[in-house]
Amino acid sequence: MFSNILDEIRLLFRKDKESYLCFYKILGFYPRNIEIYQQALLHKSSSVKAKGRLLNNERLEFLGDAILDAVVADIVYKRFEGKREGFLTNTRSKIVQRETLNQIAVKIGLDKLIKYTTRQSSHNSYMCGNAFEALVGAIYLDRGYATCKFFMEERIIKPYLNLEKLSRKEVNFKSKLIEWGQKNKFLIEFNLLEQTVDEQQNPVFETQVVVEQVPAGQGKGYSKKESQQEAAHETLNKIKNDPQFIDTIFAEKAAREQAAAEENPTSTDATDALTAEADTLPVQADEQNPESFDTEVKEETTVTEKYDDVERIIAEAEEAAFQLTEETETDSEETKITT
Incomplete structure (x- = not known):
């Protein structure tokens, strides 16, 4: 005062x-x-x-x-x-x-x-x-x-x-990351690195996100869902703040597309079918079965157009990735933790 x-x-x-x-x-x-x-x-x-x-x-x-x-x-x-x-x-x-x-x-x-x-x-x-x-x-x-x-x-x-x-408020970072990958035709995988237990013998999961075969974010949690959310959140931050990471995944994506084109240059109809199928994939993977993690849906699409304006792509991707939603997920099979 x-x-x-x-x-x-x-x-x-x-x-x-x-x-x-x-x-x-x-x-x-x-x-x-x-x-x-x-x-x-x-x-x-x-x-x-x-x-x-x-x-x-x-x-x-x-x-x-x-x-x-x-x-x-x-x-x-x-x-x-x-x-x-x-x-x-x-x-x-x-x-x-x-x-x-x-x-x-x-x-x-x-x-x-x-x-x-x-x-x-x-x-x-x-x-x-x-x-x-x-x-x-x-x-x-x-x-x-x-x-x-x-x-x-x-x-x-x-x-x-x-x-x-x-x-x-539930912020579903995993869904946002998958939406971003589907929109921009990136391959995204959620890999379980290890499963351990803490001092109270509660299970602890560690997950890593891989974008175009490039290691991205990692996350730990008392359930697979929680570790996936943390890993997705860290990956979204890398997309927003790490230009080197962006350059690397764009380069890997371009190399994959080039290899696919050289391997089968005339299968336009098949390419369009793959792209259409990828665009209809559900945003959320099956979270109800804890053992289904190893068969996690992997978003794998083939791009059908060339992008020249990279800045525009990244800006749109960021906006899609970070837009808040009011979604609330249920996970009845998740391990319950008493804090």
Whole structure:
């Protein structure tokens, strides 16, 4: 409170009062170094040159992503006392995922302040969420960790997020990954790596996702379903954040398609039939029989068209993969764990 009074006094002597007031409405406090906040809203498509280098919000986004993870983990840990690690991790993920951050950014009016080119905006469905992360990075540099936590608790979570309801919301990462693979004609497999037991003799499963024969995410859980969800979640994060992984699976996919074309160049009808059959595969594999994991459905399709705009494909894939659903799955045969 006392700090805000001092900032209000300083504001009387500043020329750009409107900018400070605009940020105050969003943050609940006045910026000390407003240039950092302005940079947080500067998309790379509208970079400016300063001191011999281009300035945009990418570095602040990197910092804000890490700070946001820490702050939300702190809040969730204290809010849900006694809950196990898997529950806390999933709840944090639901808060910090791009779709949620996009919605929050729009609700607080951040989308109207971002500087970007019109052409670029159509290819970046997570621009608002990225700017929100950059804003958190700016808050950390300007005011420190405690203010970041205040901002998330008082300005974001209390007015916009119901943590109890959000924690119960089922986000089916496996279905989203399979949808992404079917849409973009990628081969996706869920492989059981090992089955062990913990100190209480509860079964523990470890699953790895393989995309186009390239190892992707891994996950552990007290059921095969839980380990698959964790592995799918990690894979979706790699699709979103790992350009090298994207390049590798695209290269493997192209090589597979080329080999198939050389092996049977005239079987257009068969190719179309395979593609049509793959597109009608159910999104969810059979989860009811725990022993059916080894016969997991493998999405295997043959592409029938060439894609030239790789950025468009990745943007569409990300949007499909991370769009939240209200699905609730049942798994009567899953191993029950008492926490």
